[in-house]
Amino acid sequence: MVLVCLVVFLSYCVLHGLGHNPISYMCGNCSDPTTCDPQDGRCTGGCKIGYMGLSCDELCSNCAGNGSCSQIKGVCHNGCRTGFRGDICILECHNCAGSGACDIESGACLEGCTNGHWGDECTFMCGACSGNGSCDRHSGRCHSGCLLGHKFYDCHGTCSTCVNTTCNQGDGHCMHGCYPGHYGLDCEKACMHCRADNPECDRTTGACLFGCKSGLVNPFCEEESIHTDESIHFNIAVFYISLLFIIAVLGAFVICNYKHTSKSPPLLGSKSALGLHSSQSFRESAHSITFF
Ligand SMILES: *[C@@H]1O[C@H](CO)[C@@H](O)[C@H](O)[C@H]1NC(C)=O
Numbered sequence: 001m002v003l004v005c006l007v008v009f010l011s012y013c014v015l016h017g018l019g020h021n022p023i024s025y026m027c028g029n030c031s032d033p034t035t036c037d038p039q040d041g042r043c044t045g046g047c048k049i050g051y052m053g054l055s056c057d058e059l060c061s062n063c064a065g066n067g068s069c070s071q072i073k074g075v076c077h078n079g080c081r082t083g084f085r086g087d088i089c090i091l092e093c094h095n096c097a098g099s100g101a102c103d104i105e106s107g108a109c110l111e112g113c114t115n116g117h118w119g120d121e122c123t124f125m126c127g128a129c130s131g132n133g134s135c136d137r138h139s140g141r142c143h144s145g146c147l148l149g150h151k152f153y154d155c156h157g158t159c160s161t162c163v164n165t166t167c168n169q170g171d172g173h174c175m176h177g178c179y180p181g182h183y184g185l186d187c188e189k190a191c192m193h194c195r196a197d198n199p200e201c202d203r204t205t206g207a208c209l210f211g212c213k214s215g216l217v218n219p220f221c222e223e224e225s226i227h228t229d230e231s232i233h234f235n236i237a238v239f240y241i242s243l244l245f246i247i248a249v250l251g252a253f254v255i256c257n258y259k260h261t262s263k264s265p266p267l268l269g270s271k272s273a274l275g276l277h278s279s280q281s282f283r284e285s286a287h288s289i290t291f292f
Pocket residue numbers: 025026027028029051055056057058059
């Protein structure tokens with residue numbers, strides 16, 4: 001009889017628990033299953049450690065200590081696990097040296113940057129630093145100078161246009177001159193419009209050493225050459241036509257003047273005659289030109 005009762009009771013429990021009461025399943029992450037709302041499965045008494053959400057069906061992210069977080073917002077009670085940051089510890093610390101820890105709010109690395117990075121949050125890359133590749137945390141200045149071919153304090157500049165890529169790391173000036181096609185102390189400027197097969201130009205002025213691309217003229221190969229064959233012919237034609245016209249006008253002028261001076265006595269060369277008659281004779285000669 002007792003056995004029958006026990007079996008019936010147990011079957012009731014199993015059926016009730018698994019089949020007719022799904023709430024017991026949904027409330028599994030509540031801190032205390034008896035505080036689970038039977039209508040909607042909300043955990044009214046909080047979640048088990050490491051869970052969050054109204055029904056405690058989400059995990060706390062990257063919380064330190066015992067891993068607990070607030071039920072609704074998920075704010076970690078003991079801060080973030082090393083290497084994570086932010087209110088809910090879903091942001092990562094980047095490139096932090098040592099334990100990899102960073103300030104939970106600002107993200108500033110607490111124990112410096114891993115080699116090759118700098119900045120408060122170690123988000124900047126060091127340039128081409130020699131040695132172990134490290135640079136100053138606050139300025140980015142390389143600790144042991146630059147690798148060959150790089151320049152300036154942070155070694156981000158390149159000497160790529162210097163002969164043998166050798167330049168002064170401080171001022172950036174090329175030490176063995178420029179590769180053809182470049183000029184300036186740092187060889188950072190391009191020689192403009194020099195002939196393609198030999199583009200070398202003066203290191204200081206940029207004047208092409210071996211001439212310009214066709215169609216351009218010295219010294220800086222900037223102006224278009226106007227002395228092409230066609231324009232020469234055109235200019236010659238214009239010149240001769242103008243010359244003929246001037247000769248014709250002068251001829252007319254001389255002939256008219258000659259007529260006048262033959263009427264009145266010859267005074268050509270006399271200053272007073274020129275002064276007195278010039279305006280009159282000019283008007284008359286202009287008049288006679290219109291008859292031509
Ligand atoms: C407990 O939370 C986990 C993580 O979100 C979830 O996968 C699981 O379904 C939850 N369990 C219950 C019984 O709510």
